[in-house]
Amino acid sequence: MTKRKLGAVLAVVLTATLLSTSATASTPSWAKARSYYEERGDIVWEVPTSEKYIAFTFDDGPDPNKTPEILKVLEQYQAKATFFVVGERVERFPEIVRMELAKGHELGNHSYQHPAFNRLALSSVSKQLDLTQEAIFEATGTKPVLFRPPGGYYNEGIVELSKSSSLQMILWSWHQDTKDWAAPGVSAIVSKVLDNARNGDIILMHDYVYNSTQTVEALKEILPELKNRGYSFVTVSELLTHKVTPDHHIKVNH
């Protein structure tokens, strides 16, 4: 091998090494965090199941106009859903959360004022959770067992706080983030859900979006289609009861 050829080979090897190193480094650091928290059951993104269940979730309500419209569409398709409510709004519209519960849906804690948790001391986060549990209890006589942090932000302290408050932290399927809060258009929301739907999905939507009716319009297309595909729509707590471990899954199939 000539010196020049050797140089070229070395360059290729070096480039390959650098590429593989940078590929590892560019993997999101929280991808590792996800499997860590997911295996321990500390945080749920979706639920592995062999059954055709999907959980719709609606954040940031209650809203006196949009929430009842969403409830109406859900009822039309015998769909149960989970509403992650904001405590301050629960105090303003207690009749709406009572309606959610009366229709068989589930309530989850979504903080009291929807602040950015990354800028709050843990004691303030704790206060946000407690005030919301109290607001929901005041309105309905029950306390939720699910919690979703605003924007999905979490850290070790928030995970521990959630556990010690007996609240299961629930995020959403990464392939089912509809971004309906940004009003991307009804068809964008519809295709996001329909193109990606699979067993055990937790779909992220919002029942309080300023100046947008896209969520409810999208639901009118999504629900009948998923129903045609054989899906049933359940609360997050119910979806969790259908979780299968990989071992169990194998036994079921043989």
Ligand SMILES: [Zn+2]
């Ligand atoms: Zn939110």
